[in-house]
Amino acid sequence: MPESRTLRLTLTRGRIALVPLYIPLTIAAFFFILPFLWMLSGAFKEPSEVTAYPPSFWPGRLDTDNFSTAAAGISIWRYFGNSVFVAVVSTLGTVLCCSLAGFAFAHLRSRARGPLFAVLLSTMMLPPFITLIPSYSIYQELGWLDTYLPLTVPSFLGVGGAFYIFLLRQFFLGVPKELFEAARIDGASRLRQYVQIALPLSKPALMTVALFQFVASWNDFFGPLIFLTDSSKFTLPVGIRFFQSLYATDYGTLMAASCVTIAPVLLLFLLAQRFFVQGIATTGGKG
Amino acid sequence: MTTSLRTSPTAHTSPVTRWRRRFHSESAAFWLFLSPWLLGLVGLTLGPMLFSLYAAFTRWDGVNSPEFIGLANFRVIFTSDPDFWPSFGRTFAYAGARVVLGTVLALALAAMVNTRIPGRTFFRTVFFLPSIVTGVPLFVVWLWMFDPTAGVLNYLLGKVGIDGPDWLASSTWAIPALVLMSLTATGGAMIIFLAGLQGIPTELKEAATVDGAGWWSRFRNVTVPLLSPVILFNVIIGLIGALQVFAEPFIMTGGGPERSTYFFGLYLYNEAFWYSNVGYASALAWVQFLVIVLLTAAVLRFSRRHVHYLGS
Numbered sequence: 001m002p003e004s005r006t007l008r009l010t011l012t013r014g015r016i017a018l019v020p021l022y023i024p025l026t027i028a029a030f031f032f033i034l035p036f037l038w039m040l041s042g043a044f045k046e047p048s049e050v051t052a053y054p055p056s057f058w059p060g061r062l063d064t065d066n067f068s069t070a071a072a073g074i075s076i077w078r079y080f081g082n083s084v085f086v087a088v089v090s091t092l093g094t095v096l097c098c099s100l101a102g103f104a105f106a107h108l109r110s111r112a113r114g115p116l117f118a119v120l121l122s123t124m125m126l127p128p129f130i131t132l133i134p135s136y137s138i139y140q141e142l143g144w145l146d147t148y149l150p151l152t153v154p155s156f157l158g159v160g161g162a163f164y165i166f167l168l169r170q171f172f173l174g175v176p177k178e179l180f181e182a183a184r185i186d187g188a189s190r191l192r193q194y195v196q197i198a199l200p201l202s203k204p205a206l207m208t209v210a211l212f213q214f215v216a217s218w219n220d221f222f223g224p225l226i227f228l229t230d231s232s233k234f235t236l237p238v239g240i241r242f243f244q245s246l247y248a249t250d251y252g253t254l255m256a257a258s259c260v261t262i263a264p265v266l267l268l269f270l271l272a273q274r275f276f277v278q279g280i281a282t283t284g285g286k287g
Numbered sequence: 288m289t290t291s292l293r294t295s296p297t298a299h300t301s302p303v304t305r306w307r308r309r310f311h312s313e314s315a316a317f318w319l320f321l322s323p324w325l326l327g328l329v330g331l332t333l334g335p336m337l338f339s340l341y342a343a344f345t346r347w348d349g350v351n352s353p354e355f356i357g358l359a360n361f362r363v364i365f366t367s368d369p370d371f372w373p374s375f376g377r378t379f380a381y382a383g384a385r386v387v388l389g390t391v392l393a394l395a396l397a398a399m400v401n402t403r404i405p406g407r408t409f410f411r412t413v414f415f416l417p418s419i420v421t422g423v424p425l426f427v428v429w430l431w432m433f434d435p436t437a438g439v440l441n442y443l444l445g446k447v448g449i450d451g452p453d454w455l456a457s458s459t460w461a462i463p464a465l466v467l468m469s470l471t472a473t474g475g476a477m478i479i480f481l482a483g484l485q486g487i488p489t490e491l492k493e494a495a496t497v498d499g500a501g502w503w504s505r506f507r508n509v510t511v512p513l514l515s516p517v518i519l520f521n522v523i524i525g526l527i528g529a530l531q532v533f534a535e536p537f538i539m540t541g542g543g544p545e546r547s548t549y550f551f552g553l554y555l556y557n558e559a560f561w562y563s564n565v566g567y568a569s570a571l572a573w574v575q576f577l578v579i580v581l582l583t584a585a586v587l588r589f590s591r592r593h594v595h596y597l598g599s
Binding site: 008010018021024025028029031032033034035036038039043050051052053055056076096097101103105108109110111112113116119120123125126127128129130131132133134135136137138140143147154156157158159161162172190194203218219222226236237238240241244251253254257258259261262264265267270276277280281283 | 313314316317318320323324325326327328330331332335336338339341349356392395396399402403404410412413414415416417419420421422423424425427428429431432436437438439440442470471474475478479481482496500505511527530531533538552555559560564569571572573575576578580583
């Protein structure tokens with residue numbers, strides 16, 4: 001009896017002891033959120049407000065001129081469409097290729113499985129430059145430069161997908177073997193086992209992979225920077241960079257374009273945060 | 288041994304059936320399922336790697352055929368290239384600061400939101416958000432925030448009586464500015480720490496509390512040792528990422544002022560895609576790769592004495 005009272009006392013004291021934590025937490029949260037607030041308020045500022053000192057957090061009036069300029073000067077909606085196309089196609093390719101490979105590594109036996117799995121894990125450490133220069137020459141030979149092919153086709157071949165394959169393999173391993181055996185007795189081929197058992201039971205993992213790849217492709221700057229030259233084909237990040245290199249100080253327009261660029265990812269993050277959390281936590285758990 | 292003398296049953300079946308049986312065998316299915324990834328592995332990863340290894344020993348502009356020059360590229364890199372060692376040093380300074388500060392911050396944030404404090408879900412979301420919602424738009428807004436006169440950072444610092452530095456306009460403060468910005472991207476590491484913290488058995492902490500340990504002592508002597516494998520993981524992943532930094536300096540400083548942020552990634556990019564010294568850039572890429580491998584090995588080696596695995 002006295003023991004449990006001590007425990008309860010400790011707990012209550014623990015709760016009260018937490019109150020000072022709000023000070024560092026609030027300071028940190030402000031620092032983390034400040035760029036987003038600044039972007040949003042900047043998108044609605046007039047040119048005179050952009051350069052004004054002291055800077056104000058609240059624009060004088062909600063002026064949407066910056067968005068019109070972004071649409072006309074940066075052709076932001078064209079870039080938006082380009083970005084959607086590239087991100088959706090590369091996401092489809094990644095989910096398809098990585099789930100096939102993950103299924104093989106989880107449920108199909110072969111003598112080569114162990115060694116190949118080690119190769120898979122070691123490719124996670126490769127810096128992109130080491131493969132990029134020759135890949136660039138390959139795409140040049142194929143006539144793929146200044147098209148979306150170098151930004152999408154590699155996804156169908158699992159390039160850069162080592163982490164996704166690993167994640168899906170872990171998930172497929174969790175599917176009871178008996179389900180596949182029962183299906184095999186009923187005469188289902190491996191392909192049907194993959195399509196009708198493994199995939200439907202792995203929706204959360206597939207969702208995680210799709211979200212990560214969509215965001216990675218959406219945020220990708222380096223790929224479009226080196227593979228695309230025609231400015232009408234740019235995706236949003238290189239489009240913004242292009243505009244910035246011409247009108248570095250037109251922050252109002254840049255912020256409007258930035259808001260449009262981050263909106264889809266922000267929305268996905270807020271709607272599906274738990275998938276992002278699970279995906280990240282899985283990587284660390286194996287460390 | 289009698290069985291081996293008899294003819295195998297497959298000998299009686301037609302070649303087509305035999306082929307079909309092999310095709311349907313598990314091993315064949317394994318190769319089929321893996322074939323897209325294998326094609327990418329050979330064609331776009333291992334093949335290019337081997338080619339860039341060859342290119343590292345050539346003079347090549349990426350258009351005409353490469354000319355073999357032995358170790359000349361590496362000799363130039365290590366002895367006479369005025370950009371190599373400085374860019375290397377800067378990259379290490381940046382990566383070291385970013386990884387150390389980022390890991391400490393991530394651990395502190397994870398420990399704070401791992402309590403039962405009301406509003407913890409909100410804080411977790413806020414801290415994780417900039418790791419996912421990132422990229423060029425954020426670099427541009429930070430560029431504006433870092434403006435020495437019109438920027439919001441120095442305005443806020445002025446409010447608390449600090450005369451802010453020139454940030455990206457100063458060769459002393461450019462790297463610290465980029466490190467400061469990178470700290471908002473520690474949310475991924477925080478999530479990994481959070482998962483690790485939740486895996487620590489509560490009995491251990493309770494036992495320490497009963498023994499009269501305060502929160503710092505519990506954190507220092509129970510949490511940190513048990514979390515050391517996760518710390519190691521975050522440090523390695525963080526280092527690999529930080530050593531390859533590219534988009535931030537490309538967008539925000541262009542390598543300046545006075546080359547103070549001319550990192551290895553920028554240098555490599557310029558050699559390959561700006562000056563078309565493709566052979567030389569391949570040599571640089573291999574140096575970068577080997578540095579990353581050696582550094583990871585060194586961290587792992589160092590950690591052997593300091594990392595504790597639960598149950599071993």
